[in-house]
Amino acid sequence: MKIRNLLAISIGMICMSNLYSQETKTEATTPAAPVEVIDRLNIPGPLTFNENEFLLALSKQNSPTWVQQQYIMRDDDISNYKELINISYFDKEIDMETAIGQKVEFVEKRRSKDKYSFVNVTESPDGKEIIVDYLTTETPKEGESYAEYNLDRFKNFDVGGKKSFIIFSYSKRIAGDLKYASRSLSKERNKLMESAITTTIPPVTYKPTEVEKKKK
Template sequence: MAAAVLVVLALASPVFAQQVTDYLGVPGPITFNGTDYALSWSSKPTPDYIKQEYLPRGQVPEAYSSMLMVEFLAGDLKPTSMAGAQMDLLNRRKASDPLVSMALTENAQSGEVILDFILSGRDETGGIVVEWNAYRYAQAQTAAGKTGGMLLAISRRAYGEPAARAFLASLQDLKAVQVPALAAAELPKF
């Protein structure tokens, strides 16, 4: 009984909150299109795969409206194959999410690829969530000499039906600004 109480208290106490680790050497803030994004969450699911999320001040991962993501996966990975794997996942999702759509842009000079896509889902209350993402895939090398694939991405969300409708109505204008900004952004150095 005492152990169960300690576990409940530990989960409720901010003193015991999980600390965010900068695995990539990209602590932030990262400035993207005039907004500063601070490191808010990180994960190292395997020794060769690292994920980090960055949010503007005042936003939280559970209910963000704008997020930057930086990921690194060690290995002989090409941007086109990384984008292809994400496109396969999106194509499978189409069976349960009629909003899914995507567009792929390749930069022949750099070998980089940008995949922008939209999807939808439901939050914990059953309300609609609409999400648009632009994923920029590139090859990268860490300071330690590991080579692999890198993702620099922007994600935008809207919650609830009125906000989702307004978000979808303004999506073309958003993409017209955000995709070129992502393509021109300086890639983080690891």
């Protein structure tokens, strides 16, 4: 089964983070009210990855069958994060080969303009999970340039005949000189891959909610 816009899932990690920035009141004496994040996947937290703890910072019902949740470290900022975990849960069957093919194609297309980028595909011994890890660089119009290393772990589930699909993603950014940042992240690849392989994907209890309207 081919799926539309699956490529936007990982790219959306960046866009969703930018959209999450909250408006604050102009009066300095009035503290901003805390915003409660709905845990639509009922995942016990905090999450642990590479010996660091990640707290739920965003949860969004993108479609009737797709929920996206993002986690950051306690002192990080989701609008300009250094490390982030993204969990995309699909309450339906997804063709894994199609999903992986789209991701690899996305990175390969960048390579003509992004000389530091690379992409690898690693399959688990039982063939039930696949990890796509890749590095890209960005030079935004505003702010520092940065290199970003990503791990996307794809897994199908079949519980009592009910099929679902999860993409467990980890992202790390280093800002500054792109050559130095890319080399630094490349040196961490083996350690981060080991963490991705040994980390248990958290159990999910899906609680459907109304699809959120896109911000204008």
